[in-house]
Amino acid sequence: MHLHWLTIGGAVEISIQQELEQIRERGLYRKTHLIQGRQSAWVEMDGKKLLLLCSNNYLGLADHPALIEAAVNATTQFGVSSGASRLVSGTMELHERLEAAVARFKHTEAALLFNSGYAANTGIISALAGRGDIIFSDRLNHASIIDGALLSGARLVRYPHNDHNALARLLEKQRGSGRALIVTDGVFSMDGDIAPLRELVGLKAAHGALLMVDDAHGSGVLGEQGRGTAEMLGITEGVDVLMGTFGKALGSYGAYAAVSQELRELLLNRARSFIFSTSLPPSVLAASLAAIELVQSPEGANRREQLRRKSDLFRNSMRSAGFTLPDGATQIVPLVTGQADTTMRFSEMLLDEGVYVQGIRPPTVPAGACRLRFTLMATHGSDDLIWAAERIIAVGRRLGVI
Ligand SMILES: *Cc1c(COP(=O)(O)O)cnc(C)c1O
16 A cells, blocks of 8 residues: 655655665665574574574573573463553562662662663663763664664764774863763674773773663673673773663563662663553563573573684684684674675575575665674584585675675
């Protein structure tokens, strides 16, 4: 069905069809792929088996028996829905238990749950900063951080990626012109590299700013206990807001801010995505609780070790074939391919070969920096990864990328 969408008064029609056509022409058209079954290392698409190399289910917990059992039991005991925002129909026991577990896990006084990482970032940032304040954001931060900053009404200053010296100069230049919030990804989602948290902690202290770290890709994965980027870098204080998610390495869904008691109180009163949205349901809360426990257990440590090994194996196989990969040692392995059309052709050809990886285009990454973003899982088989690297190398040669 075609909608007729006119300028007010009816003079000009800008059809939805035309808009979609423009998206297609620029090579930016997006669509979903239907897969059958679970988010395991291998998935099925149209009856065909594919090695899944684009999931954030890094530790393979999304179909772990312990999480499934916890979700089923919680549903039986507490029902399916939380019914409303927690400020309306009450906090359920599982919300409190999960917040206590997050605070223990992250070594903070308190924690506040959010419905997703996107909801957390938009809610937290717009609660902390407002008109007259300045948000200093790494140029490669996740889109949800940018959206939070735009929503806040504060001035957004984007600093060059991971360049703490440039940030220092920008902070110096803005001295006296409002409160400052520095925001960075812990592990950058499209590049897999790590923020210089130690330097950022120093800067925030020197300038009286607040520091927020979005550790969506570090939590569960980095550090001895899986507490994330800060743990890996040996930083125990100075990060005011540790944001993390349950939907990636923890195999569940939702997000949190691990903060001081005082900041929790402020967020609970100010974060609109917390206030005006139905809270997470019992099944999800229980699965996240099970995941936090698992991540800190010997099994969790073992899965982290597996993930590191698989990431190294894949990176080395790709490099020895002649692919240039950026530095970085996490489970995110970007292969920068440049233009959107080559990138999408590459990923389509890989689908035919049995390798499932997404092409990443603007606005997720800057124009001309399109890439295949490979993500590793602890549950990938070593032989499967070597096989996949061979397929990628073969297609890369056919496309003239190597
Ligand atoms: C995925 C992601 C988010 C959003 O988290 P969701 O729970 O998927 O909404 C936020 N920040 C970063 C860095 C992410 O990679």
